[in-house]
Amino acid sequence: MPDDALGRPYQVPVKREPLLPNGVMGMLIFVATEVMFFSGLISAFVIGKSNAIGGWPPPGQPRLPVEETAFNTAALLASGVCLYFANRAFREGAARAKGLLLASILLGGFFVLFQGAEWVALVREGLTLTSGQLGGFFYLIVGTHALHVVAGFAILLYTYNKLAHGDLSRFTFWPAQIFWYFVVGVWPVLYWLVYL
Amino acid sequence: MGAVAVGSVADLARACPSCASPLEENRQAFVDTTILLTFLPLIMIGGFIWWLRRKAQQLEQPPEIAVPETLLRDIRPLPKER
Structure with a gap:
């Protein structure tokens, strides 16, 4: 083995991949x-719903568009599936990653717009944040989720921009995916609890 | 004085409105959500540590070295010493 200038045995520095990237x-x-x-x-919500006198949804309140x-919901789930395949294509270096990420x-954008339209219709029917327990819980829970979808939408747009310019690393793509999968995964639970 | 205050003034605290609810469904919902909020963080932290340990063990495995076919062809058993 060759020695260094001081006569010590030369050691090849080994750079280990981190167990988990900081972003992830x-x-x-x-x-x-x-x-x-x-x-x-x-x-x-579950405790408030179980405490409601007169059943749930409370009588005299508009019905939610199930x-x-x-x-x-199917559109949002499809968005998650597209992201999964976009990641697979990205890992293989395939050009279709861009199209799948765009889809x-x-x-995701369609989901937000559709929900916005749904909210406008519900407000017109009289369901507001202060109209009762149903309205209060509905806008709080679904609204909080919608905020997350908007944030995830912005993160995916940023990711797409990086991919389009050819400087997207998997350490940037991975955290974006984790957030979007969370947004997609929590929605069926909220739908089942709030709407059904 | 403290003992007098505790003995004469203090009463049972009803801080949980659901615990004394006459509705069985409400009491059950309180128990269910308490279980959820107690165990969910423990499951998440435990699952994360388990996954990290598994990943660390995988990284510690020595990488397999690819041996060319031409070298493998030349390998013969050693002759027995007499």
Whole structure:
């Protein structure tokens, strides 16, 4: 083995890959706090719902659009599936990653717009934040989720911009995916609890 | 004085409105959500540590070295010493 200038045996520095990239670690901790936050909201809703006198949904309140939202739920789930395949294509270096990521973003945007339209219709029917327990819980829980979808939408747009310019690393793409999978994964639970 | 205050003034605190609810469904919902909020963080932290340990063990495995076919062809058993 060759020696260095001081006569010590030369050692090849080995750079080990980190166990978990910082961005992924940070996002996982953030998502864990978000899971607890949504669990708190869900718990408050479940207790409030079980305490309602006269059944749930409370009488005299507008009905929530179950079928339309089921369609919207499918769009959000499809967005998650597109992101999964975009990641696979990205790892293989395939050009279709861009198209799949764009499809995921567009489906996420569709979900937000559809929900906005749904909210306008509900407000017109008289369901507001202060109209009762149903309105209060509905806008708090679904609104908080919608805020997360908007944030995730912005993160995916940023990711797409990096991918389009050819400087997207997997350490940037991975945290973005974790956040979007959380947003997609928590929605069916909220739909089942709030709408059904 | 403290003992007098505790003995004469203090009463059972009803801090949990659901615990004394006459509705069985409400009491059950309180128990269910308490279980959820107690165990969910423990499951998440435990699952994360388990996953990290597994990943660390995988990284510690020595990498397999690819041996060319031409070298493998030349390998013969050693002759027995007499």
